[in-house]
Amino acid sequence: xxxxxxxxxxxxxxxxxxxxxxxxxxxxxxxxxxxxxxxxxxxxxxxxxxxxxxxxxxxxxxxxxxxxxxxxxxxxxxxxxxxxxxxxxxxxxxxxxxxxxxxxxxxxxxxxxxxxxxxxxxxxxxxxxxxxxxxxxxxxxxxxxxxxxxxxxxxxxxxxxxxxxxxxxxxxxxxxxxxxxxxxxxxxxxxxxxxxxxxxxxxxxxxxxxxxxxxxxxxxxxxxxxxxxxxxxxxxxxxxxxxxxxxxxxxxxxxxxxxxxxxxxxxxxxxxxxxxxxxxxxxxxxxxxxxxxxxxxxxxxxxxxxxxxxxxxxxxxxxxxxxxxxxxxxxxxxxxxxxxxxxxxxxxxxxxxxxxxxxxxxxxxxxxxxxxxxxxxxxxxxxxxxxxxxxxxxxxxxxxxxxxxxxxxxxxxxxxxxxxxxxxxxxxxxxxxxxxxxxxxxxxxxxxxxxxxxxxxxxxxxxxxxxxxxxxxxxxxxxxxxxxxxxxxxxxxxxxxxxxxxxxxxxxxxxxxxxxxxxxxxxxxxxxxxxxxxxxxxxxxxxxxxxxxxxxxxxxxxxxxxxxxxxxxxxxxxxxxxxxxxxxxxxxxxxxxxxxxxxxxxxxxxxxxxxxxxxxxxxxxxxxxxxxxxxxxxxxxxxxxxxxxxxxxxxxxxxxxxxxxxxxxxxxxxxxxxxxxxxxxxxxxxxxxxxxxxxxxxxxxxxxxxxxxxxxxxxxxxxxxxxxxxxxxxxxxxxxxxxxxxxxxxxxxxxxxxxxxxxxxxxxxxxxxxx
Ligand SMILES: [Zn+2]
Numbered sequence: 128x129x130x131x132x133x134x135x136x137x138x139x140x141x142x143x144x145x146x147x148x149x150x151x152x153x154x155x156x157x158x159x160x161x162x163x164x165x166x167x168x169x170x171x172x173x174x175x176x177x178x179x180x181x182x183x184x185x186x187x188x189x190x191x192x193x194x195x196x197x198x199x200x201x202x203x204x205x206x207x208x209x210x211x212x213x214x215x216x217x218x219x220x221x222x223x224x225x226x227x228x229x230x231x232x233x234x235x236x237x238x239x240x241x242x243x244x245x246x247x248x249x250x251x252x253x254x255x256x257x258x259x260x261x262x263x264x265x266x267x268x269x270x271x272x273x274x275x276x277x278x279x280x281x282x283x284x285x286x287x288x289x290x291x292x293x294x295x296x297x298x299x300x301x302x303x304x305x306x307x308x309x310x311x312x313x314x315x316x317x318x319x320x321x322x323x324x325x326x327x328x329x330x331x332x333x334x335x336x337x338x339x340x341x342x343x344x345x346x347x348x349x350x351x352x353x354x355x356x357x358x359x360x361x362x363x364x365x366x367x368x369x370x371x372x373x374x375x376x377x378x379x380x381x382x383x384x385x386x387x388x389x390x391x392x393x394x395x396x397x398x399x400x401x402x403x404x405x406x407x408x409x410x411x412x413x414x415x416x417x418x419x420x421x422x423x424x425x426x427x428x429x430x431x432x433x434x435x436x437x438x439x440x441x442x443x444x445x446x447x448x449x450x451x452x453x454x455x456x457x458x459x460x461x462x463x464x465x466x467x468x469x470x471x472x473x474x475x476x477x478x479x480x481x482x483x484x485x486x487x488x489x490x491x492x493x494x495x496x497x498x499x500x501x502x503x504x505x506x507x508x509x510x511x512x513x514x515x516x517x518x519x520x521x522x523x524x525x526x527x528x529x530x531x532x533x534x535x536x537x538x539x540x541x542x543x544x545x546x547x548x549x550x551x552x553x554x555x556x557x558x559x560x561x562x563x564x565x566x567x568x569x570x571x572x573x574x575x576x577x578x579x580x581x582x583x584x585x586x587x588x589x590x591x592x593x594x595x596x597x598x599x600x601x602x603x604x605x606x607x608x609x610x611x612x613x614x615x616x617x618x619x620x621x622x623x624x625x626x627x628x629x630x631x632x633x634x635x636x637x638x639x640x641x642x643x644x645x646x647x648x649x650x651x652x653x654x655x656x657x658x659x660x661x662x663x664x665x666x667x668x669x670x671x672x673x674x675x676x677x678x679x680x681x682x683x684x685x686x687x688x689x690x691x692x693x694x695x696x697x698x699x700x701x702x703x704x705x706x707x708x709x710x711x712x713x714x715x716x717x718x719x720x721x722x723x724x725x726x727x728x729x730x731x732x733x734x735x736x737x738x739x740x741x742x743x744x745x746x747x748x749x750x751x752x753x754x755x756x757x758x759x760x761x762x763x764x765x766x767x768x769x770x771x772x773x774x775x776x777x778x779x780x781x782x783x784x785x786x787x788x789x790x791x792x793x794x795x796x797x798x799x800x801x802x803x804x805x806x807x808x809x810x811x812x813x814x815x816x817x818x819x820x821x822x823x824x825x826x827x828x829x830x831x832x833x834x835x836x837x838x839x840x841x842x843x844x845x846x847x848x849x850x851x852x853x854x855x856x857x858x859x860x861x862x863x864x865x866x867x868x869x870x871x872x873x874x875x876x877x878x879x880x881x882x883x884x885x886x887x888x889x890x891x892x893x894x895x896x897x898x
Contacts, residue, residue: 818849
């Protein structure tokens with residue numbers, strides 16, 4: 128059975144990497160026919176066939192579910208149009224500077240509109256004083272009539288960067304958008320549905336914490352909110368750095384660990400009480416009563432957590448275990464784990480897309496594998512400490528391949544940090560915080576906060592330890608490392624345990640892949656409306672613009688540029704060029720500077736951010752020539768618009784040239800033509816200023832005459848870039864057009880023999896993209 132469930136899971140994983148949805152009926156029928164051979168005869172051959180059948184059935188199951196989910200969509204002609212909808216606020220609103228964001232269940236839309244059942248809405252309020260003086264507050268469970276403008280799920284598509292579209296798909300959010308100013312109307316204050324009531328309760332608890340522990344005096348109050356209602360946005364940004372560096376991030380979400388601990392604690396208390404009351408104990412065994420109470424506690428906590436995926440996962444696991452125990456059957460723990468896996472994947476076949484899914488099943492699997500001997504009943508404190516150490520070691524080791532694959536970093540201090548943090552958070556902080564949610568009386572949350580503050584002192588010290596950084600290993604190396612972990616965790620005394628370490632080495636020491644000398648690898652990252660380009664030569668790295676600022680809390684530096692460089696195994700940059708002041712180009716600079724080592728900065732910013740970029744600057748890295756063509760020194764003298772000062776950079780490798788133009792406009796293009804009348808030809812160029820009408824003058828395009836051109840542009844951006852008439856000019860010259868909103872990140876291998884550019888959305892096509 129266990130192998131068959133694993134095969135079913137493998138079929139689901141396989142479907143989630145498909146570029147198109149297959150016809151699921153054929154796979155289902157094929158799978159069922161194969162499975163039927165088992166009814167006729169059971170031998171090794173038919174058992175093997177059953178495994179193949181389970182892969183096919185898993186594949187068909189996920190495809191069928193995906194077909195239904197994608198069927199609920201936003202009509203293509205309804206993108207970017209005002210549409211009136213009526214519906215209910217479905218989730219906890221998240222406030223940000225200048226507005227709030229929430230999930231919204233659409234009950235009805237204006238006649239003819241094709242709108243999906245659940246959307247994510249942003250409400251920008253109070254940005255301009257003239258708009259509205261009084262800010263309207265939304266609460267879960269309220270029914271509203273709103274005029275909204277929606278678009279299909281779209282995220283930035285880059286190698287090694289969080290896939291927002293997959294995340295939206297798993298949560299069944301099939302469109303995102305914002306609320307238009309046309310008179311919004313609250314139709315009902317409360318819609319009675321259990322889901323909305325739970326969300327209402329979560330909001331009340333979050334408000335209680337905010338009232339009892341004001342953030343100014345209680346810096347870690349957000350962690351308590353995250354532990355009780357699963358609202359991780361409540362945690363301040365800089366705390367995440369500490370959690371990441373110490374490998375304790377998992378403790379700050381309502382993960383399997385917390386749900387299990389709360390269930391165990393509650394179940395234990397109930398069975399203890401039950402035993403004391405003979406009338407009850409005679410009627411039903413205390414152990415079973417405790418088990419049932421534990422399950423109810425887990426259900427309650429999972430609901431409070433907004434029924435987030437990790438909490439759900441644990442709940443099913445506990446329920447499967449409880450049913451097995453209540454029915455009096457002795458079932459192997461691995462069988463319970465496999466059944467839980469089956470239940471999770473039947474309900475949510477997209478769970479396999481989340482790193483947390485692999486981490487939690489991996490960690491629990493390792494614990495079971497190490498065996499109950501070490502975690503079960505033990506006598507003295509010495510054995511207990513040793514058992515605790517063994518559990519830590521197993522969980523840490525098991526997470527290593529997944530952490531390297533997904534996050535490319537691994538905290539060396541994490542076993543020590545976790546050995547202290549897990550019991551403190553699970554046994555003291557979380558129960559106290561939950562108690563505070565039930566009884567909002569100041570001393571209780573304040574005590575929880577105090578314990579947390581002590582823990583943070585320790586974690587801040589741990590964060591000074593080094594972190595292991597490595598490029599993302601290929602899947603096979605991570606798989607080999609997984610086998611290595613299994614070998615390392617073999618029972619003591621078995622020979623060959625230390626050989627497991629050898630299998631870990633490829634993933635740990637996977638080398639950084641570099642371009643050969645004389646070639647440049649250029650990646651135009653997909654950062655939405657803005658620009659970020661990574662240029663690599665054999666031994667050097669350059670960032671040409673670190674991307675846009677998205678909001679007060681987020682920018683392309685932390686969201687795209689840094690994760691992409693980590694994925695490649697790069698942590699040092701030789702030069703970062705910030706081409707001009709506009710935030711769609713410079714907004715990510717601070718995040719890049721704080722996360723990576725940047726040797727030199729160059730910019731056209733007047734207030735001395737690095738050295739000024741000036742035409743004529745020229746250097747050679749590993750046989751690749753770089754030259755700044757604009758602005759001229761005299762351009763800095765007078766007052767100039769930021770766009771006019773954009774640094775223009777030319778890269779030449781093996782006689783091939785690429786022109787990076789940032790946001791230059793007509794005047795700068797004319798200046799370039801005058802300065803380099805016969806020397807602007809390039810093989811590939813960035814379309815200036817995202818394809819705005821202000822730029823791409825015909826004479827300039829003729830002089831550059833690039834066969835390949837790239838438009839860095841945001842999906843459905845508010846400026847309407849790139850302008851069709853500008854694109855027509857390039858098409859008239861016969862250039863092939865690439866654009867980041869359609870193609871994702873675009874990679875160019877610049878050198879003598881030059882392959883065509885590679886687009887990430889084509890290389891990494893998934894069935895849900897654009898739907
Ligand atoms: Zn720009």
